[in-house]
Amino acid sequence: MDFRLSRYRNLTVLLIVIAAQLLLLAYQVKSNKDLHAVRSLSVGAIAPVAQLVEGLRAGTVGFFKDYFVLLNAREENRRLRDEVTKLKLENQFLKNELSTADRARALAVFTQRTPSRTIGARVIANATSANSKVVFVDRGSDEGVRPGMAVVTPDGIAGKVIAAYRNASQVMLITDATFAAGVISEKHRVHGALRGQGHGTLIVDYVPTELKVEVGERFYTSGDDRIFPKGLPVGEVKVVRAGRAYKEIFIAPYGLLGGLEELLIILEGVHQPLPAAETTQVSYHLQTLPPDAAQSKQAGAKVLMTDADRVRAQFRRGGAPVPGERGPAAQTARPETGGNTVQAAEAPEIPGQQ
Amino acid sequence: MNEFSERLIQVPRKGSAFSFGPVALIVVPLVAILYQVYVSKFFEFLAFLDLPLLVTVYFSIMQRSPVAGLFTGGLIGLVQDSLSHQPLGILGIVKTLVGYFAASASLRFDISNPAVRFILGFFFFVFHHFLYWILVQALLGQDAAFAVGRVLLMALLNAVVAIPFFTLLDKLRVRG
Numbered sequence: 001m002d003f004r005l006s007r008y009r010n011l012t013v014l015l016i017v018i019a020a021q022l023l024l025l026a027y028q029v030k031s032n033k034d035l036h037a038v039r040s041l042s043v044g045a046i047a048p049v050a051q052l053v054e055g056l057r058a059g060t061v062g063f064f065k066d067y068f069v070l071l072n073a074r075e076e077n078r079r080l081r082d083e084v085t086k087l088k089l090e091n092q093f094l095k096n097e098l099s100t101a102d103r104a105r106a107l108a109v110f111t112q113r114t115p116s117r118t119i120g121a122r123v124i125a126n127a128t129s130a131n132s133k134v135v136f137v138d139r140g141s142d143e144g145v146r147p148g149m150a151v152v153t154p155d156g157i158a159g160k161v162i163a164a165y166r167n168a169s170q171v172m173l174i175t176d177a178t179f180a181a182g183v184i185s186e187k188h189r190v191h192g193a194l195r196g197q198g199h200g201t202l203i204v205d206y207v208p209t210e211l212k213v214e215v216g217e218r219f220y221t222s223g224d225d226r227i228f229p230k231g232l233p234v235g236e237v238k239v240v241r242a243g244r245a246y247k248e249i250f251i252a253p254y255g256l257l258g259g260l261e262e263l264l265i266i267l268e269g270v271h272q273p274l275p276a277a278e279t280t281q282v283s284y285h286l287q288t289l290p291p292d293a294a295q296s297k298q299a300g301a302k303v304l305m306t307d308a309d310r311v312r313a314q315f316r317r318g319g320a321p322v323p324g325e326r327g328p329a330a331q332t333a334r335p336e337t338g339g340n341t342v343q344a345a346e347a348p349e350i351p352g353q354q
Numbered sequence: 355m356n357e358f359s360e361r362l363i364q365v366p367r368k369g370s371a372f373s374f375g376p377v378a379l380i381v382v383p384l385v386a387i388l389y390q391v392y393v394s395k396f397f398e399f400l401a402f403l404d405l406p407l408l409v410t411v412y413f414s415i416m417q418r419s420p421v422a423g424l425f426t427g428g429l430i431g432l433v434q435d436s437l438s439h440q441p442l443g444i445l446g447i448v449k450t451l452v453g454y455f456a457a458s459a460s461l462r463f464d465i466s467n468p469a470v471r472f473i474l475g476f477f478f479f480v481f482h483h484f485l486y487w488i489l490v491q492a493l494l495g496q497d498a499a500f501a502v503g504r505v506l507l508m509a510l511l512n513a514v515v516a517i518p519f520f521t522l523l524d525k526l527r528v529r530g
Contacts, residue, residue: 009421010420010421010454010458013420013421013424014420014424014450014451014454017424017425017428017450018447018450018451021428021432021443021446021447021450022443022447024442024443024446025441025442025443025444025447025493028441028442028443029441029493029494034441035436035442038432038436038442039436039437039442041436042433042436042437043436043437045384046387046388046391046437049388050388050391050392053388053392054392057396123395124392124395125391125392125395126390126391126392126394126395126401127391127437127438127439128387128390128391128406128434128435128437128438128445132438132439132440134438134439135395136391136437162439163439170439172439177496177497177498178439178496198499
């Protein structure tokens, strides 16, 4: 009897605890509110320890690097004179210093170059949930970081801030399966939605099959998502496949190429123009006009006119400049008769124009 | 039933539960969580090791109290939730159930036997990940893949690590 009571008691406690957590979960999902205070407590406890351990690690790694460099130098000392060895050590030390400073310098250069206001941050820990690509950085709301801010590296976009605590923030990386951002292709200006997949490759969704995207083409942020400023590099197309309604576009991201230690959080984003697309200079061959048409054109015979041509003619008669019309140089370059070659980018010839 | 199976499955004697000092009960789970958030950042190959889960299983089976087990698991899970981007409660529920069932199982098995520890470590790893996958899909509506082969391999590795890890944690126990 005692055993039975004990079993029911255990079950009752289990059901109560599970029900309480389900209610907690339901509240968050239903109200779309986060229990920030609870998370702040955990992050507040973990972040300083993580920062301390990270500091210790960086110091220890630096010490051992120097130690091994020194050991190597001692071996060389047996063969070389003291002065040369000393110089080599110095050289080695400076090289190490330079390599460690490289990332910081790249960030600094990017910070100067970009019109957006940014703040540098260091990754201090990973998040706990399975299969997620979320990290903690050592900048928090005290430094002005807010949820929804874009996170980038000098190479490209890296993620977005999803929670900001006093001394740390949570950043969802672009590779996370729930990540999404608006993107646009460089060459054909095709808009799409970038999505993470939980691993290194990203996909661009919602690109209709009839639009053109090429392998090797670069994608940039479009600014549509109100998180990333327009014009930041995203990645390069590796695979394009035709799907049912939409293309399947796989992208190798640029932003995480240089590892994941230092990041930049964009505090105030400024949209940038997209780089000029490399337009293909396709030449078209125009066949000569039929003899009767060429003769009538030379004789100034009346040809079919559109409403636009009539308005244009009125402008000319009045002596006013025609809106949108090119200068005389452009007109003289236009072929009249004979086989000619024109650039595809030029305006088409208007029938009846003299 | 031979002697070996009798040794594995035995009705526990009264007073065979172990208790732990408050420092061990607080510090060990915190270190396990810190390991998960920090060490995996530098050594990605060590990310397979789910120390918070092993700690939950260990404390649950050693205390041999389903109520203590479910609270231990629930608290560790909630702290993990608060450090993730998921809503609070997913890992809490999963680890509550892990703690409860691990403690219940410990009432039937000789938990000091390494083979039992290996089997429990393996089973609860698979159970944990399967339940997590179910809850994420059912409650959050997220599309998540359950890679059976990968989970089984990771469960095996965790079970292997569980044997020396539990032996190490045995040093912290105080007979109740």
